[in-house]
Amino acid sequence: MPITKKTKILVVDDEPDVVVLLSSYLAEEGFKVYTATRPSQAIEHVQKYPIDLAIIDIAMPEMNGVELLKKLKQIKPNLEAIMISAYKDAEKVVEAFRAGAYDCIFKPFNLKYLRTAIMAKMIE
Template identity: 60%
Template sequence: MADKKKSQILVVDDEPDVVLILSEFLRKEGFKVYTAHNGQQAIDKIKEFPIDLVLLDLAMPQMDGIQVLKELKKINPRIEVMIITAYRDAEKVVESFRLGAFDCLFKPFNLKYLRKSIFAKLVE
């Protein structure tokens, strides 16, 4: 898909600490990182920037991750989406895969797994 040096990642989570940890980690890995703290901000960023991959929280107020995923895929069907969640809700995870997510990362994060999954998707 893309060279990691040019890849742009959007981190979407309503928890500021999660956004900070993930965005700092990804910047150190060489990615251009954008952030959003709710579903509407995520949709706005996807419309504004050429995002390659989205790390998307499932449990957010107002607009949950499933709703956001549906909207993101309408805007850009080729966008890669990795779900991040603290909840082990199998139905929502399965639904996210059915809607086009490629992986799911459970909180607390394993950053080595995150790196491996993102690199595999962006350079496949």
């Protein structure tokens, strides 16, 4: 499914401040945003709502973001994903791409780059 302004985006990060920052920005951009601070919440959202794109933190305590992405892809194989991380761990980034992510953005965020990454999927 092509990403559009009506795209439903799920933001998953164990840091509530990051969730608020990203969800506020994306809502201002016109997207429908769902949020989760735990991987289990993210799984519930993908089962319940028609999520098109997930923005997932790689490092979370309950389950790492790559494992979460794999679980979400089992539920919804065509789910698009962008990974976010505070750590520039090349091994985890490669793992994320292999699991189906199409981009990885490092903290602190450049929100313009995030917007560009989302828009790139819109025009594919």
